[in-house]
Amino acid sequence: MKLYDELLRIIGDSERVSINETVLEQHSKGVAYHAACKPDAVVIPITKEEVSRIVQFANDHSIPLVPFGAGTSLEGHIIPVNGGISLNFTLMNQIISIRPDDFIVTVQPGVTRDQLNHALKKHGLFFPIDPGADASIGGMAATNASGTNSVKYGVMRDQVLGLELVLADGSIIRSGGYSYKSSAGYNLTGLFVGSEGTLGIFTEIILKLQGIPEVICDVKATFPSIEAAGKAATMLLKAGLPIGKIELVDKKTIEAVNAYKQTTYREEPTLFLEFSGSGPDVAYSIEMAQEIVSSEQCKSFEFENDSIKRAQLWEARHHVAFAILAANPGMGMMATDVCVPLSELTNALAHTRKVVEEQGLDAAIFGHVGDGNYHAVLPVDPTSEEQRKQVEEVHKQIVRFALSKGGTCTGEHGIGLGKKAFLQEEHGDLLPIMRGIKATVDPNNILNPGKIFEGVSVTPRLKGSLTS
Amino acid sequence: MKLYDELLRIIGDSERVSINETVLEQHSKGVAYHAACKPDAVVIPITKEEVSRIVQFANDHSIPLVPFGAGTSLEGHIIPVNGGISLNFTLMNQIISIRPDDFIVTVQPGVTRDQLNHALKKHGLFFPIDPGADASIGGMAATNASGTNSVKYGVMRDQVLGLELVLADGSIIRSGGYSYKSSAGYNLTGLFVGSEGTLGIFTEIILKLQGIPEVICDVKATFPSIEAAGKAATMLLKAGLPIGKIELVDKKTIEAVNAYKQTTYREEPTLFLEFSGSGPDVAYSIEMAQEIVSSEQCKSFEFENDSIKRAQLWEARHHVAFAILAANPGMGMMATDVCVPLSELTNALAHTRKVVEEQGLDAAIFGHVGDGNYHAVLPVDPTSEEQRKQVEEVHKQIVRFALSKGGTCTGEHGIGLGKKAFLQEEHGDLLPIMRGIKATVDPNNILNPGKIFEGVSVTPRLKGSLTS
Numbered sequence: 001m002k003l004y005d006e007l008l009r010i011i012g013d014s015e016r017v018s019i020n021e022t023v024l025e026q027h028s029k030g031v032a033y034h035a036a037c038k039p040d041a042v043v044i045p046i047t048k049e050e051v052s053r054i055v056q057f058a059n060d061h062s063i064p065l066v067p068f069g070a071g072t073s074l075e076g077h078i079i080p081v082n083g084g085i086s087l088n089f090t091l092m093n094q095i096i097s098i099r100p101d102d103f104i105v106t107v108q109p110g111v112t113r114d115q116l117n118h119a120l121k122k123h124g125l126f127f128p129i130d131p132g133a134d135a136s137i138g139g140m141a142a143t144n145a146s147g148t149n150s151v152k153y154g155v156m157r158d159q160v161l162g163l164e165l166v167l168a169d170g171s172i173i174r175s176g177g178y179s180y181k182s183s184a185g186y187n188l189t190g191l192f193v194g195s196e197g198t199l200g201i202f203t204e205i206i207l208k209l210q211g212i213p214e215v216i217c218d219v220k221a222t223f224p225s226i227e228a229a230g231k232a233a234t235m236l237l238k239a240g241l242p243i244g245k246i247e248l249v250d251k252k253t254i255e256a257v258n259a260y261k262q263t264t265y266r267e268e269p270t271l272f273l274e275f276s277g278s279g280p281d282v283a284y285s286i287e288m289a290q291e292i293v294s295s296e297q298c299k300s301f302e303f304e305n306d307s308i309k310r311a312q313l314w315e316a317r318h319h320v321a322f323a324i325l326a327a328n329p330g331m332g333m334m335a336t337d338v339c340v341p342l343s344e345l346t347n348a349l350a351h352t353r354k355v356v357e358e359q360g361l362d363a364a365i366f367g368h369v370g371d372g373n374y375h376a377v378l379p380v381d382p383t384s385e386e387q388r389k390q391v392e393e394v395h396k397q398i399v400r401f402a403l404s405k406g407g408t409c410t411g412e413h414g415i416g417l418g419k420k421a422f423l424q425e426e427h428g429d430l431l432p433i434m435r436g437i438k439a440t441v442d443p444n445n446i447l448n449p450g451k452i453f454e455g456v457s458v459t460p461r462l463k464g465s466l467t468s
Numbered sequence: 469m470k471l472y473d474e475l476l477r478i479i480g481d482s483e484r485v486s487i488n489e490t491v492l493e494q495h496s497k498g499v500a501y502h503a504a505c506k507p508d509a510v511v512i513p514i515t516k517e518e519v520s521r522i523v524q525f526a527n528d529h530s531i532p533l534v535p536f537g538a539g540t541s542l543e544g545h546i547i548p549v550n551g552g553i554s555l556n557f558t559l560m561n562q563i564i565s566i567r568p569d570d571f572i573v574t575v576q577p578g579v580t581r582d583q584l585n586h587a588l589k590k591h592g593l594f595f596p597i598d599p600g601a602d603a604s605i606g607g608m609a610a611t612n613a614s615g616t617n618s619v620k621y622g623v624m625r626d627q628v629l630g631l632e633l634v635l636a637d638g639s640i641i642r643s644g645g646y647s648y649k650s651s652a653g654y655n656l657t658g659l660f661v662g663s664e665g666t667l668g669i670f671t672e673i674i675l676k677l678q679g680i681p682e683v684i685c686d687v688k689a690t691f692p693s694i695e696a697a698g699k700a701a702t703m704l705l706k707a708g709l710p711i712g713k714i715e716l717v718d719k720k721t722i723e724a725v726n727a728y729k730q731t732t733y734r735e736e737p738t739l740f741l742e743f744s745g746s747g748p749d750v751a752y753s754i755e756m757a758q759e760i761v762s763s764e765q766c767k768s769f770e771f772e773n774d775s776i777k778r779a780q781l782w783e784a785r786h787h788v789a790f791a792i793l794a795a796n797p798g799m800g801m802m803a804t805d806v807c808v809p810l811s812e813l814t815n816a817l818a819h820t821r822k823v824v825e826e827q828g829l830d831a832a833i834f835g836h837v838g839d840g841n842y843h844a845v846l847p848v849d850p851t852s853e854e855q856r857k858q859v860e861e862v863h864k865q866i867v868r869f870a871l872s873k874g875g876t877c878t879g880e881h882g883i884g885l886g887k888k889a890f891l892q893e894e895h896g897d898l899l900p901i902m903r904g905i906k907a908t909v910d911p912n913n914i915l916n917p918g919k920i921f922e923g924v925s926v927t928p929r930l931k932g933s934l935t936s
Contacts, residue, residue, distance in 0.1 A: 101702060101811040124706075144651040155649050157658070158626065173897040178874030179807035180839035181623050183612040183662055183882045185891050185920055186902045190625070190658040194651055211708040234569060238592075240679040242710075242745070277710070278756075281749035288746075339647035343569040371648035406646030414651045423653050429641040433909060434654045440904035452653055 003041050003063075007085070010053050016044040016091070027068055027078070027086040031133075033332030033380045033391075034076035034417050039066065039086040046091045048164065048172055048203040055201060055446075056170030058085060064449050067197045069136030070112055074335050075416025077143065077196055081450040087201065089138055095119050096204065103209045104161065104178060109138025109202045125209045128153035131412070132321070138202045143414035144194035148245040151370025152276070153210060155412065157193045164204035165192060168442040178206060191437070196414050197448035199441050213276035216244070217286055218310040219303045221293050222268040226250055229269040230346025232296035233369040236273070237342070239292060241285040245274035247317055248374075249366040250349060253324075256364060257316050260323035265316045266300055271369070272317045320364040321377045328362060328379035334391050334418075338402035339373040339411030348401060352376050355397045359390045373411030399425070415452045423453065471509055471531075475553070478521050484512040484559070495536055495546070495554040499601075501800030501848045501859075502544035502885050507534065507554040514559045516632065516640055516671035523669060523914075524638030526553060532917050535665045537604030538580055542803050543884025545611065545664055549918040555669065557606055563587050564672065571677045572629065572646060577606025577670045593677045596621035599880065600789070606670045611882035612662035616713040619838025620744070621678060623880065625661045632672035633660060636910040646674060659905070664882050665916035667909050681744035684712070685754055686778040687771045689761050690736040694718055697737040698814025700764035701837040704741070705810070707760060709753040713742035715785055716842075717834040718817060721792075724832060725784050728791035733784045734768055739837070740785045742778075788832040789845045795830060796847035802859050802886075806870035807841040807879035816869060820844050823865045827858045841879030867893070883920045891921065 007017045018024075019041050029036035040063075045051045058065045064084030071078060080086055093110035100123040107116060114134045116127050129140055130147035139145070141163075146155040153159075162176030176182065176189040192199055223229035229248055236243060249270045258265055271293075275285045286303050293301060304310050325333060340348045349367060356363040356376060367374025376398060380391045399409045399422050409415075409422035424431065431453055438445070438453075475485045486492075487509050497504035508531075513519045526533045532552030539546060548554055561578035568591040575584060582602045584595050597608055598615035607613070609631075614623040621627075630644030644650065644657035660667055691697035697716055704711065717738045726733055739761075743753045754771050761769060772778050793801060808816045817835060824831040824844060835842025844866060848859045867877045867890050877883075877890035892899065899921055906913070906921075 099809065099811065101706075102809040103705075104809065144649075144655070146649060150649060154622070154626070157655065158622070171897070175895070175898055177876060177894075178809045179841075179870075179876045179879065180810075181612075181614060181618060181807055181841060181879050182876035183805075183878045183880055184876045184887075184894055185662075185883055185898065186667075186905060187612070187625065187655075187658050187662050188898050188901060190655050194653075194655050199654075211706060213708060237571075238569075238679060240681060240746075242749075277745075278708075278749055278752050280752045281710075281746055284746050284748045337651075339649055341567065341570040341572065341646045342648075343567065373647070373649060402647075408645060408647045408650035408652045410651045411647065411649050412651055415653055419652075426645075426652055427643070429639070430643055430653065430656055433656060436908035437654060437905055440908055441901060 006057065007041055007043055007054070010057060011043060011050060018042045027080070027088065030071060030073040030076055030078050031333065032074045032076060033334045033382050034079055035382065037079050037081050039080040040083045042086045042088055044088045044091050048166065051087065051166050051201055051203055052170045052172050054085065054087065055166050055168065058446050059168050059170060059444055062444050062446060065446050066448050067138065067142070067201050069110060069139030070134060072133035072135045073139060073143065073416065074413045075418055077414060077416045077448070077451055079417065081417065089136060092203070098123060100125060102178065104206060105209055106204060106206050107137050109136060109205060111137045113137065113140065120209060124212050126212050127207060128210050129156050129159060137205055141193050141202060141205055142195065142197050144412065146412040148247055148368060150368065151246055152244045157190055159208045160189060160193050160205060161208055162206035163189055163192055163202055165200035165202050167200050168444065168447055172203070176206065180208070194414070196416065196451050198438060198451055199447065201447070215279045215282045215305065216274060216276045216310070217282045217303055217305050218313045219273040219275070219286065219289060219301065220313050221271045221298050222266045222300045224268065224297050224299060226269045226349055227346050228296050229271050232293045232298065233271060234342060235292045235296065236289055237370065239288060241288060242275055242277040242281055243273060243370060244276040245272070246369045247272040247366060248349065248369045249317055249320060250353060252353065253320050253364045253366060254316060256323040256327060257319045260326045261319060268299055270316065272314055317366065320366050324362055324364040324377055325379055331379035332382045334378045334380045334395065335413065336376045336395055336398050337373070337410045337413040338398055338407055339371065340402050340405045340407035342372050344405040345369060345372050345374065349374060351401050352398050355394050359394055361390060361394065371411070372407070417451065420453055474525065475509055475511055478525060479511060479518060486510045495548070495556065498539060498541040498544055498546055499801065500542045500544060501802050501850050502547055503850065505547050505549050507548040508551045510554045510556055512556045512559050516634065519555065519634045519669055519671055520638045520640050522553065522555065523634050523636065526914050527636050527638060527912055530912050530914060533914050534916050535606065535610065535669050537578060537607030538602065540601035540603045541607060541611065541884065542881045543886055545882060545884045545916070545919055547885065549885065557604060560671070566591060568593060570646065572674060573677055574672060574674050575605050577604060577673060579605045581605065581608070588677065592680050594680050595675060596678050597624050597627060605673055609661050609670060609673055610663065610665050612880065614880040616715055616836060618836065619714055620712045625658055627676045628657060628661050628673060629676055630674035631657055631660055631670055633668035633670050635668050636912065636915055640671070644674065648676070662882070664884065664919050666906060666919055667915065669915070683747045683750045683773065684742060684744045684778070685750050685771055685773050686781045687741040687743070687754065687757060687769065688781050689739045689766050690734045690768045692736065692765050692767060694737040694817055695814050696764050697739050700761045700766065701739060702810060703760045703764065704757055705838065707756060709756060710743055710745040710749055711741060711838060712744040713740070714838045715740040715834060716817065716837045717785055717788060718821060720821065721788050721832045721834060722784060724791040724795060725787045728794045729787060731784070736767055738784065740782055785834065788834050792830055792832040792845055793847055799847035800850045802846045802848045802863065803881065804844045804863055804866050805841070805878045805881040806866055806875055807839065808870050808873045808875035810840050812873040813837060813840050813842065817842060819869050820866050823862050827862055829858060829862060839879070840875065885919065888921055
């Protein structure tokens with residue numbers, strides 16, 4: 001009996017089970033540089049019961065399962081490196097309930113963040129986690145994503161109050177619930193969030209929401225050096241101002257944006273900020289902020305309340321990754337994602353630029369200054385062994401610097417395929433516990449095998465009678 | 469060879485190893501109603517290496533180990549129900565390093581929160597988690613404590629960036645680190661926090677800090693009914709004001725405070741609030757708040773900026789638990805700790821008062837309105853079987869109500885001894901995973917056995933050659 005026939009028998013709808021080469025190809029890679037690898041079949045479930053039946057079947061036959069959301073992972077999470085079944089959650093995209101008085105929403109994992117925020121707007125609410133892409137909530141929970149808002153609102157894990165998930169044996173369980181806090185036993189919700197699809201497959205996610213602030217004001221300020229910009233950022237954070245976002249972009253990256261967009265942004269290290277809160281608070285904060293940054297040799301300071309003009313102010317920030325990729329057509333992308341203590345951030349940014357230049361490479365370098373997380377985005381030709389090595393060397397030096405300061409190799413993208421060796425360096429003494437938990441929950445290693453760490457027992461590439 | 473001799477051999481200092489009956493007695497109970505049970509010995513370590521050696525010894529001989537901080541647990545966490553060794557962390561109370569520019573502090577587990585805040589003040593920083601007692605940071609991390617500040621700053625788990633801990637085999641490991649966020653593998657830091665001493669013993673804790681707000685203003689507002697007070701609280705939260713604390717105390721509880729303190733507080737459901745932030749923001753918020761509550765039939769509204777007068781304004785709130793206990797001298801205390809969705813809180817408070825009255829009992833009832841967590845504090849004579857049954861019946865009905873609304877049996881006190889049956893009701897489908905994790909990390913079940921759930925293998929009460 002073939003895999004396709006078995007899956008079709010379970011799902012009963014040929015529109016939602018596929019072994020078409022184009023479909024398999026679409027599920028073979030993320031947006032980053034990692035080598036593609038096709039699944040043996042793609043299933044598009046519409047209910048948790050279907051997910052449960054597929055997982056149970058896969059477990060019975062030791063077939064790898066890879067959950068697939070919006071496909072925007074930067075660390076190869078969705079690549080079926082051992083083949084098997086890709087579970088595409090596009091059709092499990094219902095917003096199940098909005099509870100405005102509780103500041104809570106329950107969604108299926110395929111809901112995207114733009115879709116969610118669109119639905120929340122009429123209630124005066126929003127969901128604050130904003131990775132660059134219009135990612136799925138399931139994927140964001142799987143990688144513990146964050147973005148520019150985390151300085152004010154925290155990361156994905158801080159928003160997830162509860163989960164419904166399917167375990168490796170097909171059982172459907174619930175963790176957490178509808179209360180804002182709990183000390184009821186081990187924090188399994190916070191363990192499943194960030195487990196990259198290796199411990200269970202989400203079918204429902206309960207999220208905390210935020211009220212849309214009364215006033216939002218954006219600021220762009222430029223500085224003579226990255227050190228001055230970094231110092232200004234620290235002073236702003238210490239002043240306790242209601243900072244919603246605080247982002248730093250280095251000079252070379254602004255130059256790349258100008259070249260790409262034919263714009264004339266000041267080619268200086270630039271801080272992008274957002275203040276949000278009550279009208280009087282934001283007005284007072286802008287005044288304070290201007291005073292603080294002028295003592296750090298600020299060269300230009302612009303601020304804007306209007307939402308369209310605010311977007312224009314941030315344009316240079318939003319184009320940084322595209323600018324680098326556009327200058328290197330046809331190439332893949334490698335994004336570093338380290339996080340360091342705040343006081344080490346400007347040193348780390350300068351060190352990163354130096355390391356990139358030593359290898360004769362291009363990179364956009366920009367940081368979430370509020371939490372010490374920053375990215376170097378490097379174009380990479382996946383077919384060039386030499387370039388891969390150069391990029392990997394840059395990555396290694398950036399991570400080693402971060403770890404030497406007590407930082408982490410990944411602030412928001414996850415370990416996935418590309419950072420397994422770094423996880424060993426960072427948390428070698430925790431890996432036995434992580435592997436022990438994995439073995440307890442997924443003894444046959446069918447759930448997204450090969451991600452985070454090599455499996456307890458490596459699931460073999462699917463062979464034999466079930467191969468389609 | 470006797471237990472005492474063995475421990476003395478490891479520690480080498482008779483001042484820090486004890487089998488004195490008074491000392492054992494001091495380590496036999498918490499502040500709540502649970503039956504006392506003495507350890508076989510008490511050890512007071514001063515280094516992580518000593519902790520490691522004691523744990524290794526205990527593991528080799530299957531001797532239970534119970535970490536002991538300030539002794540203020542409300543759920544019997546520190547009671548050695550299977551005997552064994554109490555590890556008292558009083559002398560591991562060093563603040564290892566304060567990093568003001570990183571908003572980070574590293575402490576030993578015996579540091580108390582008052583001690584920490586005293587040391588932080590000169591840096592303009594503070595640590596926001598405030599359970600009623602002057603608890604130890606180790607104990608607060610073990611139970612995922614919170615308090616009145618969590619509506620603004622989150623709970624203990626949100627503050628712990630990293631841990632050094634001793635595992636059951638005596639190995640010393642580190643999780644997390646000095647970065648504000650990380651997606652590096654499974655979130656073990658967040659798993660150890662709230663594990664109630666059952667997965668590892670903390671020897672160092674890295675905490676996130678907050679800047680002391682520019683202005684703090686406290687408010688006391690009274691209402692004709694608990695429903696009106698609850699509705700006002702919801703409106704205040706939805707208005708997005710910079711609320712630092714928001715607490716609700718019911719009418720009967722204020723009456724008990726007046727009787728206890730001979731005060732004349734208005735005997736009406738009362739909201740206690742704190743606003744903090746910039747001067748203009750707080751002024752604006754008080755104005756807005758007054759407007760909002762008057763539309764909910766607010767009967768009295770007082771506010772205060774001065775720190776001494778602020779404390780006076782909160783006096784009635786601070787005395788609620790004492791008032792009930794003072795009216796019932798010599799009795800123990802049972803504190804419920806459920807958490808419900810915000811929209812259910814006033815219903816839950818009214819239901820709780822009804823349940824308490826049906827049993828003819830006294831109780832202080834007060835809630836952290838910002839996160840739906842509230843307490844009923846009941847005096848209980850531990851020697852009266854009938855009263856225990858009554859109190860347990862009240863507890864059960866309160867928890868059942870909370871669970872029926874998607875809430876939790878414990879918001880901040882933990883499961884400990886008294887809520888194991890409720891954990892089964894709330895998260896029965898998660899218990900096999902929790903037990904699996906426990907068995908992976910502590911196969912001999914020596915770390916605080918009998919807490920959260922019955923052990924994988926129950927450690928027998930210490931017998932035989934090692935008995936002192």
